[in-house]
Amino acid sequence: MKRFIGFVRKEFLHIFRDWRTMSVLFGMPVAQLMLFGYVITNEIKDAPMAIMDPSHDTYSMDITSRLTSSGYFLSERNISNHKEIEPVFREGKVKIAVVFPNNFIQQAQRERKATIQVITDASEPNTANILASYTESVVLKYAMSLQKSSGMGIRIEPKMMYNPTLKGVYLFVPGLIAMLLMLISALMTSITITREKELGNMEILLVSPLKPAQIILGKVLPYFLLSFSSAVLILLTGYFIFGVPIVGSIVLLLAETMLFILMALSLGILISTVTSSQQVAMMISMVALMLPTILLSGFIFPVENMPEVMQWLCKAMPPKYFITIVRGIMLKGNGLDVLWDETLVLSGMTLFLMILSMKKFKKRLA
């Protein structure tokens, strides 16, 4: 045991003396979360808007004021002619134009049907889409309030469960945890083990009385502890800075996190048995682990919208299950009664990878 403790201490010294490793462990989680939380956001604020309102009646003015007071739009221009629309878009002065017809109120009252034209700058398709749907919802709400006062019509009252304000951070925190744990656990372990091989240190360790299992465990244990603290750091940052709640059991959340770390560590060991070069280990980890974690896990792109083949591929990716679990616990407050099947799949994958990696590691020694 004492042999082992000395060996683990050495591994910690390696990590603490290498500022690159340290910054990946603790700088990266916070930096990523800030990036995803503040920069990469789907929410739109103060989009410049042009209004053309020849009618200038109570309805059209009401709608205009509702649009500008929503916070989404900023009334940038009032235009009076259709010909002015194209130039303001081309100059990039506005992102959206709202055009009322003549006699808007008359059309609405007499024919019960009035059309507002919404023009958006679709050179940025996402923004265009969002702006159009924001406008639609503001107008719809107004139309409904009119119907309500006249005592008729159907009301739709959407409620956004689990993330009422549709914050992007809610989506990113679980995905980020998965991504960073993959990065730290799998990538860093595969690199640290291959580094030991590259420098010829592995031979020395294998000649020593340390058992192969002790060597692997000693190399991996520090990364287990550090990636776990890194995950906690993300949760804390999410909670205190972005207000991402943890509705469900924290104990369950942390336990599932440990399970995922074990899985990623096994992957790291497995990669290190395939190659003895740090470069190759890094390449494999990046391409084979990071990309699927980002693209095929439901982190950003919903799995349900992918072609069937891709969906099957996603089902083979451990991060997909982990992200589902973390979202379930953090946002919906799910317990094991709901998440047992994902947990089971993840446990199975972990066990499989652990056995495989240990077998391969031992085989390489013989």
Place this chain on the structure above:
Amino acid sequence: MEHEKVINSAPVIQVKNMYKRFGSFIANNDLTFDVYKGEIFGFLGANGAGKTTAMRILCGLSSPSSGEIQVAGFDIYKQVGQIKKNIGYMSQKFSLYEDLTVYENMRLFGGIYGLTNKEIKERSANLLQMLGFENARNTLIKDIPLGWRQKLAFSVALIHKPKIVFLDEPTGGVDPMTRRQFWEMIHETAAGGTTIFVTTHYMDEAEYCDRVSIMVDGEIRVMGPPAELIQRFGVENMNEVFIKLARAKSTEL
């Protein structure tokens, strides 16, 4: 004369009819030799002659296909754990962890070999004193010149007072002056009763050994004290002995 001293003492490595096969390729073909306590045994051969394979077997890194082998009095098949505790190992490739200090390296390997904290302190102080290196105790290895690192690595391989030290081309890439000093250390260590099992490419170094064996194509072709071999082949030095053996090999082909 020097080898009379060793012949009389007990063997610490006994190898009898050792074979190692990789499929149809025979890397070690019927090796038989003994190495004695306090002896400096040079294990020579061209690249691919099979010396690394044999050395890996003796260190417990790989198992032989057949043969009776004892290292430090323990059986290679059943007592690998005991063997590992009683041997030290150093290779050209490795010279300590660069991001750890001299003392941290010593503490690490002392710990791995099961020394107590007190023993580690005493041994490392001793070793540093022998090297005249007390001031560098807390210096990172990467700040120490290469030649010194090699000497330190040798000391660290001795920290647990092993019965046998295996040196795998220990002086590769080291300047002649340092090589000389290194061999002085080897001689001092052997005089203390530790057996040295060393592979090398440098034939002048072979002459520092008490006895050498030269492997060709997986077999030990000749074995004996360097002076005797030089005489037997009627040449000037070990380098010529080696060349003669290599020529013999190419005429066979």
